[in-house]
Amino acid sequence: MKLLIRATNWVGDAVMCIPALEAIRAHWPDAEISILARPWVADLYRGQPFANRIIPFDASARSPVAMENIGCELRREHFDCALLLQNAFSAAWLAWRAGIPECIGYARDARRLLLTRAVRVPRDGEIPTHESYYYLELLRRIGWLDKLPTVSEIRLRLAPGASEAAESRLQKAGVHPGSLRVALAPGASYGAAKCWLPERFAAVADSLVDEFNADVILFGTSSEVEVSRQIAARMRHQPISLVGQTPIGELAALFSRCQLFIGNDSGAMHVAAAVGVPVVGVFGSTDPHGTAPVTSRRTLVQRKVACSPCFLRECPIDHRCMARVTVADVHAAALKWLEQPPRA
DSSP, X not given: OEEEEEOOSSHHHHHHTHHHHHHHHHHSTTSEEEEEEXXXXXXXXXXXXXXXXXXXXXXXXXXXXXXXXXXXXXXXXXXXXXXXXXOOHHHHXXXXXXXXXXXXXXXXXXXXXXXXXXXXXXXXXXXXXXXXXXHHHHHHHTTSOSSOOOOOOOOOOOOTTHHHHHHHHHHHHTOOTTOOEEEEEOOOTTOXXXXXXXXXXXXXXXXHHHHHOOEEEEOOOGGGHHXXXXXXXXXXXXOEEOTTOOOHHHHHHHHHTOSEEEEXXXXXXHHHHHTTOOXXXXXXXXXXXXXXXXXXXEEEEOOOOTTOXXXXXXXXXXXXXXXTSOHHHHHHHHHHHHTSOOOO
């Protein structure tokens, strides 16, 4: 069988899809599996064992003409089946235009008529709340899984030599050999409502330099340069910044060379957890029951307020869910991991 999987668009969602992708490979061990994904997700999945091929999907291709051209390119591939992990109408439209005879996905976003197998969306309480089960349940409902497995850990595999290349990159950026490394990711592509305060990130980072002589490394996309600059300006110690300089395909290996990750509910948090790094995740506007990193090596910091979780991109009031998370809260969570013996 020649199977096309339409991946989700967000990095965090892409990590939470991994158990489903592994289950698909287990169900179809001899299938030729291709994953159609936005460039950043394509780079994250490249080299993983659940796909034979990754097809990058141009992020700027949103016009009808561009979409039609992509559909024609996929039509030439003669796929037997398309499985849509992405919920959007456009995912079903593209599979339909590609002439794929079987198209499977959740019946939502007005796309039911474009699906040959339109699967009912789970109701509240029908499946575990974590998002990873949402994708696994799709497989169970179409008969590709007998029952929902328990998801206790999600892992990304590193390519041979990737860890060594990452270490060389870090040292060229100014990281000291053998130092304790703390990865700081203060942004979140979804919106500012998910972001903890820059001055508090700075205070925690300074305290870890004081106590552990740590190298603090700032990570983020080019859109997060300003918030990272604010943190660096507020720190007494000079951090090392790789903000806007790190392709997503290198991020997992770079995190693997760190001893701790501190950040918001973001794609970076999920990538760090998936390579086994202890994670301190600060939650406010989102719900950790649904999007917490799937690892035993995590501490989630949250101060519940009446309006949380709101899932808004921007806080319309006083950002109280994040304002109530103190430096002491995050510092204590970091100490829990840094004072433990390192794990091989």
